[in-house]
Amino acid sequence: MKSPKTHPAAVAEDTREKARAASRAERDWSSVFYRVALSISRELDLERLLWLIMDEVRQALEADRCTVFLWDEDTDELWALAAHGAEEIRFPASLGIAGHVLRTGEVLNIPDAYNDPRFNPAIDRETGYRTRSILTAPLRNHVGETIGVFQVLNKESGPFTREDELLLDAISGIAATQIENARLYAELKDSFESFVETLASIIDARDPETAGHSKRLALYCEELARLLDLSAQDTEKLRIAALLHDYGKIAVREAILYKADALTEDEQESMRNHPVFTRRILEEIHFPKTLRDVPQIAAAHHERLDGSGYPDGLTGEEIPPLARLLAVVDVFDAMTSRRSYRGRMDLRDVMEELRRGQGRLYDATYVEALEQLSVARFLEILNDGELSFMSSADREVLSGLDLRTLVNLLNTNVPTPEVRLFERYYLPDETQGCENGQT
Ligand SMILES: [Fe+2]
Missing domain, CATH: 3.30.450.40 (GAF domain)
Known part of the structure; x- marks a missing residue:
């Protein structure tokens, strides 16, 4: 007797089942x-x-x-x-x-x-x-x-x-x-980054008075972006804008840039034009789509909320949010950096200045974010991001402290260990200058 499997109909069914399984x-x-x-x-x-x-x-x-x-x-x-x-x-x-x-x-x-x-x-x-x-x-x-x-x-x-x-x-x-x-994408990104960093170094090197300013600004921006939980895209945009914000100074004559005396009205006008040149130059660079508004952000770093800034006298919301952030850290870095005619400004005065301008000149959101910056990170950035200048024990003490708390401690005039530590790192240039009779 034939088995059911060998019956032609069964064979055909078996074949169909195999085909279905395949x-x-x-x-x-x-x-x-x-x-x-x-x-x-x-x-x-x-x-x-x-x-x-x-x-x-x-x-x-x-x-x-x-x-x-x-x-x-x-x-x-x-x-x-x-x-x-x-x-x-x-x-x-x-x-x-x-x-x-x-x-x-x-x-x-x-x-x-x-x-x-x-x-x-x-x-x-x-x-x-x-x-x-x-x-x-x-x-x-x-x-x-x-x-x-x-x-x-x-x-x-x-x-x-x-x-x-x-x-x-x-x-x-x-x-x-x-x-x-x-x-390939990483390589392109790296070469774009190194191109931007080279541009920033050129402008930082041209003016010894503000050496390292653009790089420090980029580091402050990264910190604030983290504190404000900004997206990766906004953080990158902000970092590039920070590195290139003063690039227009390349178009300002050195005689004006280095002038020790007060600037004439024309010279001031020329200085105040540097954001216009920043925008013009940056608009010639082909930025990837995600970074298209870098020229606008970079060019608006001297605009102020009440319209008293330059070059366009923009007000409030007319100023791109990231440019408002840049404005705060730009002023902060200028006041906490040494100049040929003065040492670093007292941190209490710096923060008071920003607080006074809050809501009128500077966006309060970003001033408040800056107040949350860790003191250890602030000192590292002041030293151009160099981590090794501070011992790890000192860093540990200062990293738990933010700028707002530190200013409160400074205002009480009680020399706590944190205050003494901060002053040791924040003021050494002035002390050195005094000893050498260079103040
Ligand atoms: Fe500037």
């Missing part, structure tokens, strides 16, 4: 691939991207771990991000299974690690982890160059399958392309 598997496979591709194609920050790829691949292959090793061409090493902020993992690119895959470009599917002579059990011994199955595949970019390898460990349901190999190979192309995009 189609289901293919749909699952492509939906997994689509989800992973979509997720990683949105990320441009290299570190976040690598974590995302590792997580997505681990889930897609139902594995316990996934590591992306990238090849460092300069040192001929493979490196990977390490969990929990530990230092990155690095080893010579000729070593181990990852090194083998990097050199040969082969996919290696090892069902039982301890039975494969290429497996190095040393890391398992160190960490207490037990590796069972390993799937390692090359990361190839769009021109077929191997830029690193994927290594996936311990599939939950047993050894890795042929489908896993194909899926990893397909994801590899997308991941490698996106990793290269992220690197």
Whole structure:
């Protein structure tokens, strides 16, 4: 008697069922691939991207771990991000299974690690982890160059399958392309940053009276952006505007810039024109879309809420919010920096000046944010962001104190340890100047 399975109708049904199962598997496979591709194609920050790829691949292959090793061409090493902020993992690119895959470009599917002579059990011994199955595949970019390898460990349901190999190979192309995009983006960002910082150094170096002013302003802006919880985009905009706000001074004649005596009316006019030049020059720079309004922000740093500022006499809301912030830190830095004709101003007078102008000249939100600045950070920025000038014990004492509390302590005239410490760091130039008879 024929078994039901050999009956032609049963065979046809069996074939159809197999085709349906294959189609289901293919749909699952492509939906997994689509989800992973979509997720990683949105990320441009290299570190976040690598974590995302590792997580997505681990889930897609139902594995316990996934590591992306990238090849460092300069040192001929493979490196990977390490969990929990530990230092990155690095080893010579000729070593181990990852090194083998990097050199040969082969996919290696090892069902039982301890039975494969290429497996190095040393890391398992160190960490207490037990590796069972390993799937390692090359990361190839769009021109077929191997830029690193994927290594996936311990599939939950047993050894890795042929489908896993194909899926990893397909994801590899997308991941490698996106990793290269992220690197390119970081390089572009770095070269733009260094370009902006060079411009800022030129203007800071041109006028010894205000040396380091633009860089300090950028550091204060970063602190205030953090205190005000500004978005990453606004923080970046503010930082660039701070670095370039005085760039228009390049158009002011040196005879005016360095003049020790009072400026004539024409000379004052020329000085007051520097924000106009800042705007004109910055408008010639092609800023990325996210930084388009940098020229307007930078050019409005001398505007005041009541319209008494320059160059346009803008009032209140007409002044971009980030320019109002810049105005506060610009004045603050001018008063807390040394000038050829005076030392740093007394911090009580500086903060009093800002408070008096609050709501009339300066936006109260930003004056209040500045009052929350940590004293330790303030002193570091005064020293151009240099952390090493203060001992860590002193920093600890002063970092728990904000400018407002410090001014209150200074006003009580009680020489608390914090006050004595602050005065030691804030006034050394004047003391030195007195000793050398240079005041
Ligand atoms: Fe200025």
